[in-house]
Amino acid sequence: xxxxxxxxxxxxxxxxxxxxxxxxxxxxxxxxxxxxxxxxxxxxxxxxxxxxxxxxxxxxxxxxxxxxxxxxxxxxxxxxxxxxxxxxxxxxxxxxxxxxxxxxxxxxxxxxxxxxxxxxxxxxxxxxxxxxxxxxxxxxxxxxxxxxxxxxxxxxxxxxxxxxxxxxxxxxxxxxxxxxxxxxxxxxxxxxxxxxxxxxxxxxxxxxxxxxxxxxxxxxxxxxxxxxxxxxxxxxxxxxxxxxxxxxxxxxxxxxxxxxxxxxxxxxxxxxxxxxxxxxxxxxxxxxxxxxxxxxxxxxxxxxxxxxxxxxxxxxxxxxxxxxxxxxxxxxxxxxxxxxxxxxxxxxxxxxxxxxxxxxxxxxxxxxxxxxxxxxxxxxxxxxxxxxxxxxxxxxxxxxxxxxxxxxxxxxxxxxxxxxxxxxxxxxxxxxxxxxxxxxxxxxxxxxxxxxxxxxxxxxxxxxxxxxxxxxxxxxxxxxxxxxxxxxxxxxxxxxxxxxxxxxxxxxxxxxxxxxxxxxxxxxxxxxxxxxxxxxxxxxxxxxxxxxxxxxxxxxxxxxxxxxxxxxxxxxxxxxxxxxxxxxxxxxxxxxxxxxxxxxxxxxxxxxxxxxxxxxxxxxxxxxxxxxxxxxxxxxxxxxxxxxxxxxxxx
Amino acid sequence: xxxxxxxxxxxxxxxxxxxxxxxxxxxxxxxxxxxxxxxxxxxxxxxxxxxxxxxxxxxxxxxxxxxxxxxxxxxxxxxxxxxxxxxxxxxxxxxxxxxxxxxxxxxxxxxxxxxxxxxxxxxxxxxxxxxxxxxxxxxxxxxxxxxxxxxxxxxxxxxxxxxxxxxxxxxxxxxxxxxxxxxxxxxxxxxxxxxxxxxxxxxxxxxxxxxxxxxxxxxxxxxxxxxxxxxxxxxxxxxxxxxxxxxxxxxxxxxxxxxxxxxxxxxxxxxxxxxxxxxxxxxxxxxxxxxxxxxxxxxxxxxxxxxxxxxxxxxxxxxxxxxxxxxxxxxxxxxxxxxxx
Ligand code: SF4
Numbered sequence: 001x002x003x004x005x006x007x008x009x010x011x012x013x014x015x016x017x018x019x020x021x022x023x024x025x026x027x028x029x030x031x032x033x034x035x036x037x038x039x040x041x042x043x044x045x046x047x048x049x050x051x052x053x054x055x056x057x058x059x060x061x062x063x064x065x066x067x068x069x070x071x072x073x074x075x076x077x078x079x080x081x082x083x084x085x086x087x088x089x090x091x092x093x094x095x096x097x098x099x100x101x102x103x104x105x106x107x108x109x110x111x112x113x114x115x116x117x118x119x120x121x122x123x124x125x126x127x128x129x130x131x132x133x134x135x136x137x138x139x140x141x142x143x144x145x146x147x148x149x150x151x152x153x154x155x156x157x158x159x160x161x162x163x164x165x166x167x168x169x170x171x172x173x174x175x176x177x178x179x180x181x182x183x184x185x186x187x188x189x190x191x192x193x194x195x196x197x198x199x200x201x202x203x204x205x206x207x208x209x210x211x212x213x214x215x216x217x218x219x220x221x222x223x224x225x226x227x228x229x230x231x232x233x234x235x236x237x238x239x240x241x242x243x244x245x246x247x248x249x250x251x252x253x254x255x256x257x258x259x260x261x262x263x264x265x266x267x268x269x270x271x272x273x274x275x276x277x278x279x280x281x282x283x284x285x286x287x288x289x290x291x292x293x294x295x296x297x298x299x300x301x302x303x304x305x306x307x308x309x310x311x312x313x314x315x316x317x318x319x320x321x322x323x324x325x326x327x328x329x330x331x332x333x334x335x336x337x338x339x340x341x342x343x344x345x346x347x348x349x350x351x352x353x354x355x356x357x358x359x360x361x362x363x364x365x366x367x368x369x370x371x372x373x374x375x376x377x378x379x380x381x382x383x384x385x386x387x388x389x390x391x392x393x394x395x396x397x398x399x400x401x402x403x404x405x406x407x408x409x410x411x412x413x414x415x416x417x418x419x420x421x422x423x424x425x426x427x428x429x430x431x432x433x434x435x436x437x438x439x440x441x442x443x444x445x446x447x448x449x450x451x452x453x454x455x456x457x458x459x460x461x462x463x464x465x466x467x468x469x470x471x472x473x474x475x476x477x478x479x480x481x482x483x484x485x486x487x488x489x490x491x492x493x494x495x496x497x498x499x500x501x502x503x504x505x506x507x508x509x510x511x512x513x514x515x516x517x518x519x520x521x522x523x524x525x526x527x528x529x530x531x532x533x534x535x536x537x538x539x540x541x542x543x544x545x546x547x548x549x550x551x552x553x554x555x556x557x558x559x560x561x562x563x564x565x566x567x568x569x570x571x572x573x574x575x576x577x578x579x580x581x582x583x584x585x586x587x588x589x590x591x592x593x594x595x596x597x598x599x600x601x602x603x604x605x606x607x608x609x610x611x612x613x614x615x616x617x618x619x620x621x622x623x624x625x626x627x628x629x630x631x632x633x634x635x636x637x638x639x640x641x642x643x644x645x646x647x648x649x650x651x
Numbered sequence: 652x653x654x655x656x657x658x659x660x661x662x663x664x665x666x667x668x669x670x671x672x673x674x675x676x677x678x679x680x681x682x683x684x685x686x687x688x689x690x691x692x693x694x695x696x697x698x699x700x701x702x703x704x705x706x707x708x709x710x711x712x713x714x715x716x717x718x719x720x721x722x723x724x725x726x727x728x729x730x731x732x733x734x735x736x737x738x739x740x741x742x743x744x745x746x747x748x749x750x751x752x753x754x755x756x757x758x759x760x761x762x763x764x765x766x767x768x769x770x771x772x773x774x775x776x777x778x779x780x781x782x783x784x785x786x787x788x789x790x791x792x793x794x795x796x797x798x799x800x801x802x803x804x805x806x807x808x809x810x811x812x813x814x815x816x817x818x819x820x821x822x823x824x825x826x827x828x829x830x831x832x833x834x835x836x837x838x839x840x841x842x843x844x845x846x847x848x849x850x851x852x853x854x855x856x857x858x859x860x861x862x863x864x865x866x867x868x869x870x871x872x873x874x875x876x877x878x879x880x881x882x883x884x885x886x887x888x889x890x891x892x893x894x895x896x897x898x899x900x901x902x903x904x905x906x907x908x909x910x911x912x913x914x915x916x917x918x919x920x921x922x923x924x925x926x927x928x929x930x931x932x933x934x935x936x937x938x939x940x941x942x943x944x945x946x947x948x949x950x951x952x953x954x955x956x957x958x959x960x961x962x963x964x965x966x967x968x969x970x971x972x973x974x975x976x977x978x979x980x981x982x983x984x985x986x987x988x989x990x991x992x
């Protein structure tokens with residue numbers, strides 16, 4: 001293993017002569033056909049590692065096509081996970097181990113593997129046809145392509161079929177279990193406990209006894225193969241990470257977000273209404289929430305994106321926590337209704353799981369390119385709050401925050417997650433329910449305005465003097481009948497008004513209401529070990545958090561002082577942001593777009609912020625951030641000071 | 652929301668303080684009057700009544716009602732009203748729309764609201780023209796219609812809203828017109844009491860951009876000969892003396908006949924509760940446009956589970972099966988591990 005170190009030999013071994021070597025971390029990448037079950041395999045390996053106590057970070061990477069032609073590069077599906085004995089921030093730049101189920105999977109992924117890394121191939125799949133489909137002119141297992149890697153050829157298909165035949169499983173069906181053989185083998189290689197996986201298989205395939213049997217046999221066979229075949233000279237272990245005391249679970253961003261919405265409704269004491277239309281990679285939120293009707297959750301799969309948000313807004317008018325979830329082109333379609341919600345001043349949470357664009361773009365790849373759309377993608381003067389989680393587990397917290405702002409200020413709020421956060425997972429220290437914020441709001445129940453004749457009436461646009469929020473009066477409340485709509489309203493009464501001066505006033509009030517939120521959100525925190533002494537401030541938002549923080553750690557290992565601020569609130573910005581930016585000589589803004597936050601920062605604060613961008617549908621690598629920092633500071637790495645520092649992420 | 656007796660109201664109670672701004676002589680006035688006169692008779696509460704509209708002349712309707720209301724965006728009223736109606740089954744939700752709003756930009760939402768059978772009373776003001784944008788042809792304008800945007804005549808085949816709704820298997824479909832308040836009130840009443848989606852097409856005169864579009868059938872002198880009243884359980888007949896009728900031919904086609912020729916027993920007996928919408932659809936196709944004898948009244952009224960009720964029942968079943976949602980347990984549902992202090 002090149003880039004993972006502290007190779008302490010231990011006494012523990014599974015096999016005589018095969019020692020177990022301790023590693024502080026390892027990056028494993030499972031790759032196969034879309035139909036090979038690589039996502040399931042990777043997820044299970046992650047879960048078992050998380051349960052074992054490692055820190056984990058994952059990067060699922062799959063094609064947009066459900067089943068692209070088998071054996072082709074387009075059909076390759078991969079799952080990368082980093083497991084570690086210490087706190088890590090990213091799924092790792094370069095895998096130490098690649099499991100390739102066929103030639104296409106090898107070809108598509110070998111370029112990412114660390115030099116000297118382990119490559120485990122299912123050599124059963126390397127026949128002439130498969131090689132040709134993958135575009136190999138000659139067999140890479142024979143022609144020297146893999147020189148410099150430690151290649152293990154394991155006939156996974158035939159070994160799986162062999163053990164399944166004994167159980168009477170048809171060869172065709174048996175072959176499908178080969179991903180469990182791979183899981184077993186990698187489980188042995190990294191000394192993962194087996195019982196929990198066997199139990200999990202039993203539960204997951206309980207209704208398909210034959211598949212259950214085949215998968216269990218394949219898993220055990222893979223594990224035993226590692227143990228007994230004298231192929232591997234050693235195996236490894238990654239000890240549990242030290243973490244804050246508490247109860248942990250492994251969670252993906254979309255699951256955390258769904259649970260956050262349920263929690264928000266609970267904390268607001270409102271029913272949750274989700275209006276949504278299926279779209280990658282947001283659909284999992286619709287799926288997850290649909291399961292939890294016993295939480296008072298109404299899920300509505302609408303006829304289109306517009307109806308999804310429309311129904312959510314209608315439900316909000318009726319007093320529900322209205323939510324819509326979408327991605328990519330779906331965001332465009334919701335723009336008009338978001339504008340209406342801004343004008344109606346009703347609470348609404350709009351969740352955008354960003355993906356590569358424009359148009360259909362890259363449905364399964366991550367990008368941060370909707371920030372300016374969230375800011376400005378509506379006609380007229382239509383500001384709204386924008387929040388963005390930084391990690392998968394933070395999606396929970398930010399869902400509650402989005403709901404809090406929406407309910408308190410009666411405004412639509414856009415939550416910007418992305419494909420990487422949505423599908424990536426990490427261990428999450430569970431909050432206790434008592435820790436969750438109370439976001440309860442009061443509905444209007446009585447008249448709020450005295451008329452000159454001494455009677456009283458209800459003015460739907462009579463605002464709270466502090467928040468500038470208007471009262472939320474629900475249909476069903478006697479005496480507060482009122483009409484709202486998309487036409488401009490007279491200040492106070494809410495009646496239709498074409499008065500020019502009133503219009504300017506209303507535009508400014510709506511803007512002030514949103515701007516005022518700056519004082520109701522936490523100030524941005526700066527991670528700076530040498531306040532006053534750091535030469536550069538990195539400012540990020542959203543899913544770049546892990547890569548930026550890891551890059552910063554690497555640079556600090558070189559004795560260079562840099563600071564990192566990560567924004568969770570993009571509109572308004574935290575009240576102290578201007579001050580923070582002004583206190584650094586240089587500012588660097590890494591983003592997975594062409595430089596959207598940097599434009600906002602420059603425009604808002606007149607700072608000379610530099611931009612670092614990557615628009616490849618994949619997250620930044622820590623090494624890229626490191627390089628950019630060094631470059632920004634004019635530091636040339638000295639010989640022996642190569643960028644791939646061996647202890648890159650140890651904190 | 653309370654179960655005390657609903658207070659007696661009059662038309663005035665249902666009228667908001669906003670000045671009505673339709674063109675003088677517009678058919679919308681009589682529809683508004685019919686609704687405001689009907690509501691006191693329905694035993695409903697102002698606070699539990701909501702009017703949701705999209706964009707267009709008709710869409711100003713909610714502003715004139717002293718109830719809850721939302722003037723939303725073009726075409727989207729059925730979607731917005733769906734969210735409101737399913738999450739608040741206690742409310743009486745009305746949608747007011749026009750032919751451009753409901754059938755052009757919002758056609759998708761309309762058919763899906765009907766298909767799902769959401770508890771909405773949808774009033775579709777059909778004037779066969781775009782009024783608010785000053786006179787372009789609409790999806791119900793007749794082929795050849797000369798308007799500002801079709802100076803050489805429209806090339807398009809118009810929608811028949813009743814046929815469309817029946818095609819979407821709407822559970823309640825009716826037609827009425829702005830010249831007959833009594834008929835409107837009766838039709839709206841039926842629509843209101845229907846649990847599920849009820850669509851009422853209202854032939855409405857736009858006296859500014861499409862004056863007299865329905866005159867040939869709704870004019871006082873024309874009605875007897877040109878309107879075919881549908882009465883449940885009765886033979887379908889019309890004419891001053893009921894001398895004309897509708898017969899189902901042996902070849903399965905509907906035909907206009909003289910009662911004296913065929914005998915009243917040969918006439919088609921209207922059955923609005925017929926499960927198969929086929930016959931109702933055929934009735935909707937009797938006239939090629941509002942110049943031939945045209946059926947009015949309730950084409951179809953069948954029972955089917957209402958969408959919001961079904962959703963609520965599903966939630967109740969989930970709660971029965973799994974118990975009231977426990978957030979703490981949910982957060983732990985993916986398996987946990989503990990790090991000791
Ligand atoms: S334009 Fe036509 S439909 Fe609109 S208000 Fe005037 S008369 Fe009525």
